[in-house]
Amino acid sequence: KIRTIALFAALTLAFQPAIIAFSAFGHNTKLSTVLLIPLIFLLAEEVLERRRMLHFALLALAVGLQMLKAHTQMSYYTFMFTGLFAIYWVIDSMRKKRPVSGIFKSLGVLAAALLIGIAMSSWLYLSVQEYAHYSIRGGGGLDYNYASSWSFSPLETLTFFVPSFVGFGGQTYWGHMPFTSFPMYMGIIPLFFAGLALVIRRDRTVWFLGLTAVLALLISYGKEFSLFYDLLFRYLPYFNKFRVPSMILILVQFSVAVLAALSLHSLWQMSGQSISAEMRKRIKLYVYIFSGIAGLIFLYLLAAKSSVIGHIAASGKVADPRVQEQSYRMAMNDAVLMIIFTAISIVLLLARLNQKIKASSFVYAVIAVTVLNLWLTDFKIIDPKPKTSRENFFRADDVVKFLKSDKTQYRILPVFDNRPANWYAYHFIQSATGYHAAKLKIYQEMLEETGFPRNFLLKYLKPVTQNGRRTMAFRAPAEIDAKQRRLHQNVLRMLNVKYIITPYAFSDSGYKPVFRGSKNIFQNLAVLPRAFFVDEVKKVSSKEAVFASLQSVDFDPARQAMIYKDPPFRASAASGNRATLTTWGNRHLKFDLAAQNAGFLVISEIFYPAGWHAELDGKEVEIYQTNHILRGVFVPAGRHVLTLTFHPKRFYIGFWITAVLFVVCLAMVVVAYRKQKKSDPGREIKNLN
Incomplete structure (x- = not known):
């Protein structure tokens, strides 16, 4: 019986469209983190109730392994979930008049297990914590608008019933989020039986999971329900480090799966005689309410087509009338399926209540229709591709072949490229842009100041009206913003950006067209090498001063550099100095230097002080933050070998903490398990009193 019910819960959670989407869209760390939530919940309850060594060690291992999956936000939500359960458990225990000392002991054991689990992730998170200080996730947290931009909305709650109510994602989506690729649908059958649990089984677990689902839903609304979200954003530690409030809906999906299973x-345990008249009355009322909500949604979509399409058009996200019609048809089709599966759920429920079907047959039937219900949504998300299709997607095209023919060190700037932001990395082509969820703050500041990559091309364009239609046309040279052009040119020069990749042609004396194929390639005629000496070093006090200089006609990155500290000596003319890059890697750089005069070497690699060390002829020298985003080293006259090595101390400290704690917890599991085998099945292994 229990295994069959567990199978239902497992399949319901595994076939959640969100879970399927994590796999389909490459969110593998998110997927593997989420899959440990049920185990952590189970072990946390066992630790609070029994305080056994086995559960304590397993919980610490589960928490540590989850955090090592490297999706901090999902782990954070797991801690919120566990903390909420602990509070709920304390209230319930006090209501049952349990000894206060026992309650505090249980909380202490739980806290110890969680802390050991957190410490076990030191291998990863000591470095992450260090990095966070320098990233856009550090400091005071994320900007509110950025953090809340993927807020779920009350309107989209209707996708729990009709997955395509606001479009299915992609070009058909017209909801409040900037965009999405899939709906937050959980299956109408699991939703029906989850709600039923609140009617027929009002125990501690049911009420807790119901409370969790409601709170997680309110949090997911983000700025759409700002009163609740803002309190957490301002006062809950680390909450403001995360974006995409809708991500917390995973707790709703987990709660629904478990509630439906309960x-x-x-219902499995019920017999005809055990169902009271009062219970039948409550179930009947619930069925009327649920089917009434489903019926109203169906009738609205059926009778108000023009209104729905009007809302789709008013959203401004779906301009094409054909796509608006498609979005409506998808919603209508899903509404029909909602009615069918709701009817099936009610028929199965009534059959079980009236003993027309065996308990086991009832559960197997629910499992079958639930998998069908979810799979009809899942298959729209999964887009399996044959191996040849994947190979074609990453196939080296004419642009890649041209770029790889240049064997020098350089970067590119793709502008209005229709491929994913990190596509060129597959071919080991270095780019000045790309996607990272937690960019270095100094680099993000540069991107915001320059508007790269879009503004590189947009500065050449202006809006015009042709034949009554608004379009874009190229500006005359005199119309181009001179300051913005100098800023772009200077930043691209010092970033070693040699090629601009764009589907559009543009005219600028600083760039020469060198290739025309599936894309246009323009060469930056004034690109600087990966390392170069400058004539002059100037101390500045702020990033604003740096960006102001980068726009000035008096600044030339080939001759001048800006740092935030006092220079140890004055740099001399760099005309006779040379720097040759002999070794390049992610963690190790080596240069042969020939300096006729003492000077300052600018290295076109992004400044990151946590772990990078520079040695000149084997002696450590300081790396200076240069031009806000780059590195620089003062070099005395003569021939030298400069090496830059990434050797973060926190990483190695974290490794040993993780290794030791993992071995200790594993040993505790082995010892506790052996004692359990020797003792009676009902005897406690060891109480952590």
Whole structure:
């Protein structure tokens, strides 16, 4: 019985469209982190109730392994979930008049297990914590608008019933989020039976999971329900480090899966005689309410087509009338399926209540229709591709072949490229842009100041009206913003950006067209090498001063550099100095230097002080933050070998903490398990009193 119910819960959670989407869209760390939530919940309850060594060690291992999956936000939500359960458990224990000392002991054991689990992730998170200080996630947290931009909305709650109510994602989506690729649908059958659990099984677990689902839903609304979200954003530690409020809906999906399973468990145990008249009355009322909500949604979509399409058009996200019609048809089709599966759920429920079907047959039937219900949504998300299709996607095209023919060190700037932001990395071509969820703050500041990559091309364009239609046309040279052009040119020069990749042609004396194929390639005629000496070093006090100089006609990055500290000596003319890059890697750089005069070497690699060390002829020298985003080293006259090595101390400290704690917890599991085998099945292994 229990295994069959567990199978239902597992399949319901595994076939959640969000879970399927994590796999389909490459969110593998998110997927593997989420899959440990049920185990952590189970072990946390066992630790609070029994305080056994086995559960304590397993919980610490589960938490540590989850955090090592490297999706901090999902782990944070797991801690919120566990903390909420601990509070709920304390209230319930006090209501049952349990000894206060026992309650505090249980909380202490739980806290110790969580802390050991967190410490076990030191291998990863000591470095992450260090990096966070320098990233856009550090300091005071994320900007509110950025953090809340993927807020779920009350309107989209209707996708719990009709997955395509606001479009299915992609070009058909017209909801409040900037965009999405899939709906937050959980299956109408699991939703029906989850709600039923609140009617027929009102125990501690059911009420807790119901409370969790409601709170997680309110949090997911983000700025759409700002009163609740803002309190957490301002006052809950680390909450403001995360974006995409809708991500917390995973707790709703987990709660629904478990609640539905608990509902089936209760129905399995019921017999005709055990169902009171009062219970039948409550179930009847619930069925009327649920089917009434489903019916109203169906009738609205059926009778108000023009209104729905009007809302789709008013959203401004779906301009094409054909796509608006498609979005409506998808919603209508899903509404029909909602009615069918709701009817099936009610028929199965009534059959079980009236003993027309065996308990086991009832549960197996619910499992079958639930998988069908979810799969009809899942298959729209999964887009399996044959191996040849994947190879074609990453196939080296004419642009890649041209770029790889240049064997020098350089970067590119793709502008209005229709491929994913990190596509060129597959071919080991270095780019000045790309996607990272937690960019270095100094680099993000540069991107915001320059508007790269879009503004590189947009500065050459202006809006015009042709034949009554608004379009874009190229500006005359005199119309181009001179300061913005100098800023772009100077930043691209010092970033070693040699090629601009764009589907559009543009005219600028600083760039020469060198290739025309599937894309246009323009060469930056004034690109600087990966390392170069300058004539003059100037101390500045702020990033604003740096960006102001980068726009000035008096600044030339080939001759001048800016740092935030006092220079140890004055740099001399760099005309006779040379720097040759002999070794390049992610963690190791080596240069042969020939300096006729003492000077300052600018290295076109992004400044990151946590772990990078520079040695000149084997003696450590300081790396200076240069031009806000780059590195620089003062070099005395003569021939030298400069090496830059990434050797972060926190990483190695974290490794040993993780290794030791993992071995200790694993040993505790082995010892506790052996004692359990020797003792009676009902005897406690060891109480951590």
